[in-house]
Amino acid sequence: MRERFKSLSRGKRWLVIIGLIVFFFVAFVVLPAAAWLVGTRTIAGTSNSAFCGGCHTMQPFAKAYADSAHGGDNHMGIVAECTACHLPHDTPWDYLVAKTKRGTYDIWAETFHDTSTIDWKEKSGHSEEFVYDSGCLTCHVELEKATSGARQHDNYFAGVTDSKCVTCHDHVGHSNINQYLLEHKYRP
Secondary structure, three states, X not given: OXXXXXHOOHHHHHHHHHHHHHHHHHHHHHHHHHHHHHHHHHHHHOOOHHHHOOOHHHHHHHHHHHOOHHHOOOOOOOOOOHHHHHOOOOOHHHHHHHHHHHHHHHHHHHHHOOHHHOOHXXXXXXXXXXXXXXXXXXXXXXXXXXXXXXXXXXXXXXXXXXXXXXXXXXXXXXXXXXXHHHHHHHOO
């Protein structure tokens, strides 16, 4: 290979060198940057209530979310996206794996299951499986300091209790959820 390179004329050698530089620049700078940009846009675009509420099954949850403080019904207009609560925020890897698994399952269930048979009232008793404390604490970073002296929060931060945020704050993200579920179930 080296002999072949040496046998080239000086001008062709420069073309080969420039071609290799361009190849490595594209392969190791441009393509990873494009993949990062597309990935970031895809993750952001599939994390909001408009996307999540696009599925028939999730429409009552999107409506109840819009009525809640986390959905923007607060004096500051702050909105937490669906994934802020419903995906783990421990590490980016945990987040992406959970997002992929949940998203794939949701698409599969929406496509191949009769979602009208799901007992959402019963499922609400398992909210600790679908709401992550790491998400709560990502936004509520000052919670420990702000609630110092409040027995329940002191026990939580001391690790004395197995309770999760949603154990006590079970209707925070979806106000009037039962009303919307009923309307959704019996609407024409």
